[in-house]
Amino acid sequence: MSKHHLGEFEEIVMLTVAVLHDEAYGIAIIDEMEQRLNRKVSIGALQTVLRRLEKKGYLSSRFGEATKVRGGKRKRYFTLTSYGKKVLAEVKEQRIGLWNAIPKFVLGE
Amino acid sequence: MKEDKNKPPNWPLRFFQWYCHPDYREDIEGDLVEMFKNRTEEKGVQQAKWGFTKDVLRLFRPGIIRPLEGYENLNHYGMIKSYFTIGWRNLMHNKGYSLINIGGLALGIATTLLIGLWVFDELSYDKHYANYNRIAGVLQHNTVDGTIETWSSQSFQLGPELRSNYGNYFEHVVMSSFPVSSILSHDEKTFVATGDFMEPEAPELLSLEMLHGTRDGLQDPTSILLSSSTAKKFFGDNDPIGEMLKIDNITDLKITGVYKDLPENDSFKSELFFIAHLDVWIKRSNRYLGWGNNWLQVFVKIAENVNMEQASKAIRDAKIKNLGEQEFGAGFDPKLFLHPMGKWHLYSHFENGINIGGHIDLVRRFGIIGVFVLLLACINFINLSTARSQRRAKEVGVRKVIGSARRQLIGQFLSESLLVVFMAFALGILLAWLFLPIFNEIANKHISIFWTSPSFWLLIIASLFLVVIISSSYPAFYLSSFKPIKALKGTFRLGRGYSVPRKMLVIVQFTVSIILIIGTGIVYQQIQFAKNRPIGYDLNGLLTIPIKTPEVKKNYKALRHDLLGSGLISEVSTSETTVTNLWWSDNGFQWKGKDPDMQDHLYRGAVSYEFGRTVGWKIKEGRDFSRDFLSDSSAMILNETAVRYMGLENPVGENIRAYGRNYTVIGVVEDMLTQSLYEPSKQTFFMLDPFNRANFINVKINPKSSASKALEELNTLFVKHNPETPFEYTFADDEFAEKFSFEERIGKLVGIFAILAIVISCLGLFGLASFMAEQRTKEIGIRKVIGASVFSLWSMLSKDFVSLVTLSAVISMPIAYYLMNGWLQEYEYRTEITWWIFAASGAGALAITLFTVSHQSIKAALANPIKSLRSE
Numbered sequence: 006m007s008k009h010h011l012g013e014f015e016e017i018v019m020l021t022v023a024v025l026h027d028e029a030y031g032i033a034i035i036d037e038m039e040q041r042l043n044r045k046v047s048i049g050a051l052q053t054v055l056r057r058l059e060k061k062g063y064l065s066s067r068f069g070e071a072t073k074v075r076g077g078k079r080k081r082y083f084t085l086t087s088y089g090k091k092v093l094a095e096v097k098e099q100r101i102g103l104w105n106a107i108p109k110f111v112l113g114e
Numbered sequence: 115m116k117e118d119k120n121k122p123p124n125w126p127l128r129f130f131q132w133y134c135h136p137d138y139r140e141d142i143e144g145d146l147v148e149m150f151k152n153r154t155e156e157k158g159v160q161q162a163k164w165g166f167t168k169d170v171l172r173l174f175r176p177g178i179i180r181p182l183e184g185y186e187n188l189n190h191y192g193m194i195k196s197y198f199t200i201g202w203r204n205l206m207h208n209k210g211y212s213l214i215n216i217g218g219l220a221l222g223i224a225t226t227l228l229i230g231l232w233v234f235d236e237l238s239y240d241k242h243y244a245n246y247n248r249i250a251g252v253l254q255h256n257t258v259d260g261t262i263e264t265w266s267s268q269s270f271q272l273g274p275e276l277r278s279n280y281g282n283y284f285e286h287v288v289m290s291s292f293p294v295s296s297i298l299s300h301d302e303k304t305f306v307a308t309g310d311f312m313e314p315e316a317p318e319l320l321s322l323e324m325l326h327g328t329r330d331g332l333q334d335p336t337s338i339l340l341s342s343s344t345a346k347k348f349f350g351d352n353d354p355i356g357e358m359l360k361i362d363n364i365t366d367l368k369i370t371g372v373y374k375d376l377p378e379n380d381s382f383k384s385e386l387f388f389i390a391h392l393d394v395w396i397k398r399s400n401r402y403l404g405w406g407n408n409w410l411q412v413f414v415k416i417a418e419n420v421n422m423e424q425a426s427k428a429i430r431d432a433k434i435k436n437l438g439e440q441e442f443g444a445g446f447d448p449k450l451f452l453h454p455m456g457k458w459h460l461y462s463h464f465e466n467g468i469n470i471g472g473h474i475d476l477v478r479r480f481g482i483i484g485v486f487v488l489l490l491a492c493i494n495f496i497n498l499s500t501a502r503s504q505r506r507a508k509e510v511g512v513r514k515v516i517g518s519a520r521r522q523l524i525g526q527f528l529s530e531s532l533l534v535v536f537m538a539f540a541l542g543i544l545l546a547w548l549f550l551p552i553f554n555e556i557a558n559k560h561i562s563i564f565w566t567s568p569s570f571w572l573l574i575i576a577s578l579f580l581v582v583i584i585s586s587s588y589p590a591f592y593l594s595s596f597k598p599i600k601a602l603k604g605t606f607r608l609g610r611g612y613s614v615p616r617k618m619l620v621i622v623q624f625t626v627s628i629i630l631i632i633g634t635g636i637v638y639q640q641i642q643f644a645k646n647r648p649i650g651y652d653l654n655g656l657l658t659i660p661i662k663t664p665e666v667k668k669n670y671k672a673l674r675h676d677l678l679g680s681g682l683i684s685e686v687s688t689s690e691t692t693v694t695n696l697w698w699s700d701n702g703f704q705w706k707g708k709d710p711d712m713q714d715h716l717y718r719g720a721v722s723y724e725f726g727r728t729v730g731w732k733i734k735e736g737r738d739f740s741r742d743f744l745s746d747s748s749a750m751i752l753n754e755t756a757v758r759y760m761g762l763e764n765p766v767g768e769n770i771r772a773y774g775r776n777y778t779v780i781g782v783v784e785d786m787l788t789q790s791l792y793e794p795s796k797q798t799f800f801m802l803d804p805f806n807r808a809n810f811i812n813v814k815i816n817p818k819s820s821a822s823k824a825l826e827e828l829n830t831l832f833v834k835h836n837p838e839t840p841f842e843y844t845f846a847d848d849e850f851a852e853k854f855s856f857e858e859r860i861g862k863l864v865g866i867f868a869i870l871a872i873v874i875s876c877l878g879l880f881g882l883a884s885f886m887a888e889q890r891t892k893e894i895g896i897r898k899v900i901g902a903s904v905f906s907l908w909s910m911l912s913k914d915f916v917s918l919v920t921l922s923a924v925i926s927m928p929i930a931y932y933l934m935n936g937w938l939q940e941y942e943y944r945t946e947i948t949w950w951i952f953a954a955s956g957a958g959a960l961a962i963t964l965f966t967v968s969h970q971s972i973k974a975a976l977a978n979p980i981k982s983l984r985s986e
Contacts, residue, residue, distance in 0.1 A: 031145035032152070048149060049172030052142055056177050068141070074151050076122075078144030 011096055018054050019093055022083050030080040055083060063089030122150045123163045126170040135180040194529060201530035215498055216538045218877040222491025223542025225870050228553050229484030231561045236477045239379045239459035244321040245415055250452035252412040255467045257447055258713050262467035267408035275432055283425040286319040286415040288312055291395045293385035297662050299360045300348050304840050307344050309388035311395035319415045326355050327371025335393035338367040344387045345372045363663040363838050365394050378560045381458045405436050426452040483867050486626050490871055492585040493619045494878030499589035500616055501885045510593060511601030523594035531586035539578050556862050617918055623875040624922030628959050630868035632930040635951040637861040641854050643945035650786035651693060652730030655815035656846040658692045661808055669835040676831050682824040684816040687728040688808035690720040694849045696788035704771040705760055717796045720803035728812045736766040736781030739802060750777040751800040754785045759797035791853050792941035876966045883967045887974035895979035904975045911971035919963040923956035
């Protein structure tokens with residue numbers, strides 16, 4: 006039994022951060038999720054999760070460049086920590102394990 | 115402008131910045147702004163703004179919101195909190211010092227608060243009237259013997275004259291009697307109340323608040339309005355409209371209204387317990403109907419578009435135009451003017467036709483005293499803080515080394531004093547509240563603290579900060595100026611220059627205190643002086659009974675007979691006015707040798723035969739009135755001043771023409787104090803009452819019988835003869851004491867302020883002395899070891915303070931002389947300012963100083979030198 010529990014939204018956020026690799030800041034993550042998953046996400050929802058994940062140690066962040074379009078405020082880029090990668094991998098294992106355990110006829114292929 | 119429009123909405127952004135966790139603020143704000151820009155391009159500004167607001171609201175959730183505490187590193191709360199902590203510890207560490215500081219300041223604040231409330235009360239007089247700015251009284255200036263006198267009385271014709279010929283200036287013109295003490299009775303109940311007889315428009319002019327009936331109630335010439343307290347005495351809480359009331363047992367009046375009692379700070383407060391129709395008064399007094407008889411008051415409310423000055427100028431000649439030559443005698447030139455309501459209470463004195471102020475002088479004086487008392491308390495604070503600065507020098511050094519800017523240190527000291535001043539204010543307000551009843555009694559006021567008024571608290575807070583700034587800006591700047599290296603090395607010493615401001619402040623304190631002490635002394639000296647004036651008659655056992663109803667007048671002879679028969683009363687007589695307040699004056703007298711240009715003016719005592727014996731006057735020449743001489747109905751007795759005034763060489767036997775008859779002077783009496791104590795005796799003549807206008811019965815209690823028994827007998831006999839009239843009496847010495855009650859009140863107040871000032875100053879001195887002694891412990895120890903005596907140490911330590919106080923005494927004397935001389939000028943009959951009051955005040959202050967300082971200096975001088983020298 007894993008001691009790490011990831012919520013569905015948390016998992017998606019982490020995956021998106023991984024997809025964006027080094028370019029993952031608030032707006033970029035939201036855009037990415039909208040494109041790939043067709044899912045509207047508010048800044049509030051996203052930021053809360055990002056901070057929570059950071060606090061848990063799955064993500065780390067650094068300040069990036071400030072641009073004019075942001076009113077001179079810097080971006081905060083998120084990246085997966087190695088711990089985060091491990092947790093993601095674990096979750097993936099668990100899912101695959103579950104998929105594999107499903108009897109063939111259940112899904113009717 | 116375009117760029118402005120495309121900015122995210124201000125308020126949501128501010129809100130976000132306020133609640134967001136400071137660590138996240140920058141990047142999330144950036145995200146929000148970027149999102150806003152994107153949306154602006156896609157959907158337009160309005161949508162973007164709306165979206166922005168929604169986002170901000172959705173971000174308002176745990177995880178993003180900053181914690182309540184612990185993340186305040188972007189402001190100075192923590193620092194300020196620490197200032198207060200340190201300040202509090204400092205206070206606790208030096209409890210004695212804190213007590214002196216807070217206690218002294220609290221005393222000052224309490225005093226100033228009380229004075230402030232008093233001043234406010236004085237200034238608020240009559241302001242509650244709806245038409246405060248448009249109401250005025252009509253007064254007249256008259257030139258008498260070359261000086262202009264100002265009278266508030268007017269003739270009965272003036273009201274109609276103003277209404278018909280000057281009507282466009284006035285909305286209302288109301289004539290009124292002067293306050294009359296009357297007997298009101300209804301069924302079994304009878305009370306004496308003071309009220310005015312006024313014209314019907316009075317309730318409208320005064321905008322009375324009617325509890326029953328309407329302001330039109332006075333239209334009927336037999337109507338009367340009662341104040342709510344008067345109505346309550348008769349009818350409790352019942353509606354009295356339509357009830358009948360008998361006034362002075364003569365006239366029946368119908369109650370047509372009840373008005374709310376007038377507030378305390380009202381010029382009419384003491385005289386308007388009922389308002390009856392003026393007709394009632396006119397009918398009683400039908401004998402004064404000429405333009406020259408001044409016996410009514412006239413009040414006006416000017417029309418809306420007229421200003422007071424205009425109206426005042428316009429009516430100037432309203433009276434003189436109507437005066438016939440014979441009616442007033444040549445030379446009188448009454449000039450009318452308006453005295454606005456705003457000036458009634460505070461600016462009521464006129465000298466030679468010019469309004470020279472009045473009560474306002476007292477208000478100003480007390481106001482200044484209040485400010486000074488507070489200043490004294492602030493000075494204590496300044497002195498104690500700077501004197502103790504050496505103790506804080508190390509702390510300042512360390513703070514500076516660690517990196518405190520001077521600004522921050524100033525902030526620290528200011529917040530420390532804020533703490534002290536706040537506590538002092540709390541204590542001061544408490545003290546003021548505790549002493550308010552006593553203060554009210556002395557000042558004869560009904561002041562209360564405005565606990566619920568926001569502006570009162572706002573003022574308190576404003577003055578709190580003012581006190582902080584006055585009392586602690588100097589110490590704060592001074593303390594924060596220390597050089598850190600010197601302070602830390604311990605070589606830091608206060609130079610001589612640093613104690614100069616402190617010394618000056620002590621001098622200011624004691625100068626003010628000594629001035630107040632001298633002032634108290636002189637006020638009391640003046641009262642004593644007036645009290646010691648020879649009064650010319652005998653107050654002992656003398657009392658007066660007002661004649662208010664016809665039956666008293668009718669039954670007087672029988673009453674007198676019975677009273678004398680009882681043996682308890684030695685003499686009874688009647689008079690027009692009381693001997694303590696003889697106010698009737700007349701003119702138009704002729705005598706041999708009178709300067710034809712002289713505008714004569716004599717006071718009149720219309721009395722009965724035994725008046726002189728009742729009051730115990732002293733005949734200097736000639737004889738008293740006597741029933742043995744039939745011719746005495748045309749006899750006159752003059753007082754000494756009148757003899758001088760008329761320039762008579764041999765007064766007895768002279769003829770004087772008055773009231774169309776010839777009178778013969780039969781005697782001269784010693785001057786009597788029948789008016790103000792502070793003015794010279796007035797020229798007065800006495801005659802046997804030719805008009806049957808006796809208003810008072812004068813009774814002299816037999817000196818051999820007891821006063822209480824005599825009073826009992828008097829009461830029984832009076833009621834027996836006059837069953838309809840309540841028995842009222844006044845002892846002449848009480849009435850006499852009234853004459854200086856005002857001065858005595860001032861004396862008491864000034865005395866209290868003087869004591870407070872000296873207590874506050876001494877508190878400060880005590881604190882200073884203890885620090886000085888503490889600072890010099892080592893020095894004293896060494897001196898003692900070498901062989902200094904306790905006395906020489908004591909004088910060394912006390913010398914400084916004594917010289918400061920001596921200097922203050924020297925400075926204060928001319929100032930006090932100047933101020934008190936000015937005050938005494940208000941009195942025509944005044945004491946000389948004597949040198950010994952100054953000497954005594956100076957010596958007193960010095961003695962108090964020595965006493966205060968000696969406690970500390972003797973303690974220091976007696977201390978064992980080993981203890982003080984061992985400590986290093």
